[in-house]
Amino acid sequence: MIPRDVANDEMIDYTHTLEFLCHYLLAPGCSVVLSPSQFEVLKAYLGHIDQLGDDVNYQLEMCRDHRPGYSVSWDNDGSRYQDDAVDALMEDMIQNLGFEGGSIKRPGHMIGLAEIDQRVAEILDQVRAKHTSAT
Template sequence: MIANDNKINGRTVDYTKTLEFLAHHLMAPGCRVVLDEQQFEVLKAYLNHIESIGDDTNFQLEMCVDYRDSENTGGYGVSWDNDGSRYQDDLIDAMMVDMTQNLGFRAGSIFREGHITNLEDIDGRIEEIKARISAKYGLS
């Protein structure tokens, strides 16, 4: 599915306040979230999986912005910080990279530009990531 087909009134929306309400404990101070409606649902799904890893990961989303509506710029900005065990950090980083690659962004660093993953596919993607990272640490 192409993310640009799902914009509210053809534009992205600032979901920062909404995410503060839903998951303020996962947001770094000054965090900004600007996505279309479907992208926001995908972000929430990934954040739910990250939250399930545990409170001791110290995960915080710093930014998740689709810049396609900006006049002078394009691309995206996604950043986060976490400070759990090495396994937790690798697991979260792999999840966030997967999310970034599948959030419908358009930029040279995105393998399939404009592709957004279906919500029903996220659980399977996360299970594959967990299996891969667990095998790396001999936990499978």
């Protein structure tokens, strides 16, 4: 877990940075305001979502830490598997992005960058298994 009191933990508007890095994953009017450590976690999850395929049609609409509270929204329109995978990954990211709010199971908890790849692999395996057993 990354401690909450790390240096440079102030909220920064990263919207233009993400527009430069991955504009095709952002909805028009998207707003991203996070701490530097949260932004790194968001980028890692977005990278995994991007790998789900060109036809996932993912668009991040908002990702903001209000301290206290947060706002996250997205839209996607891919295959049933892709939609379920995106939703599972976004739900996991929200729970592990250091947010504080009523729907957060472990308020303030932020996943370490080194843990994300393994966590995502496990989530995608679960989603795949669900879709395999449904057919």
